[in-house]
C-alpha cells in the first residue's frame with residue numbers, strides 16, 4: 001500500500017442500510033414491495049406518474065430523517081486525509097440517491113444514479129434542489145412548467161458522469177466496491193474494467209455478491225465495521 005496514490009470507491013445501497021435506508025434486492029428490499037417495472041423505468045412514469053411520484057416522495061421524505069453511519073464517516077475521513085497528502089486522489093462514485101456521504105463530510109462524490117434531493121424539469125432541463133413532494137405537480141422554479149420528475153436514473157437511462165468515472169478508473173491504483181450487489185450495469189462492470197486496466201480491486205459487502213469472483217479480495221461483514229477497519233489500514237500503511 002506504500003505506493004498507493006489514486007483510489008476509486010464505488011458505493012451502493014448496503015453502505016446506507018445501517019442508517020435505516022432500505023436496499024433494493026434481497027429480503028425486505030424495495031423491489032420486494034414494488035416491481036421495478038412499475039416504479040423505476042421511464043415507461044412506468046409515462047404510464048402511472050402518480051404511483052412513481054408517490055414512491056419517490058415517500059423515499060425523499062424518509063432519507064431526510066436518516067443519519068450517516070460509521071462507514072460514511074470513515075470514507076469522509078479518508079477523503080480528507082488523502083487530500084492533505086500531495087499527489088493523491090480519491091473519488092467516491094455512489095449509486096445511492098441519498099446524501100449521506102455529503103452529510104458525513106465527503107466532498108468528492110459523483111452520484112451516477114442521480115439524487116433524491118433534486119427535481120429535474122423535463123421542459124427546460126434544469127435541475128433544482130428539492131426536499132418537498134412532487135405528487136402535487138409543483139411549478140419548476142426556473143421555467144414555471146409543471147413538468148418535474150425525480151432526478152434519478154431509471155433502467156434504460158444513461159447513468160451520470162460516466163466519462164469522469166472511466167477517466168478516474170484509468171488513473172486508479174485501487175478500486176474498492178462497498179455495499180453493492182453487482183446486479184446493475186454499468187456499475188457492476190467497473191470491477192472488470194478496473195482489472196483490465198491492471199487496477200487492484202477490493203470488495204467490502206455484507207455477503208458475497210454477484211461480482212465477488214472478479215475481485216482480488218472480497219471481505220464480508222457490515223459496512224459500519226468493515227469500512228472503518230479498511231480505512232484505518234490504508235492510513236496506517238500509506
Ligand code: BJW
Nearest residue numbers: 012013014023024025095155156179180181184185206223
Ligand atoms: C450490506 C449491508 C451492510 C446490505 N453492509 N453491505 C442485461 C445485461 C446487462 C445489462 C442489462 C441487461 N438488461 C438491461 C441492462 C442494463 C440495465 C441493467 O443493469 N439491468 C440489470 C437488472 C441487468 N442498466 C441500466 O439500464 C442502466 N443504464 C444503462 O445501462 O445505460 C446504458 C449504458 C451503456 C453503456 C455504458 C453506460 C450506460 C441504468 C441503471 C439505473 C439503476 N437505477 C436504480 C434506481 C435508481 C433510483 C432509485 O433509487 O429508485 O439504481 S435500480 C437500483 O439498483 C438503484 C441502485 O443504485 C442500483 C444498484 O443497487 P445496489 O446499490 O447494488 O443495491 P442492492 O440492494 O442490489 O444491493 C445491496 C448490497 O448491499 C447487497 O449485496 C447486500 O448484501 C449488501 N448489504 N446491508 C454492507 N450493512
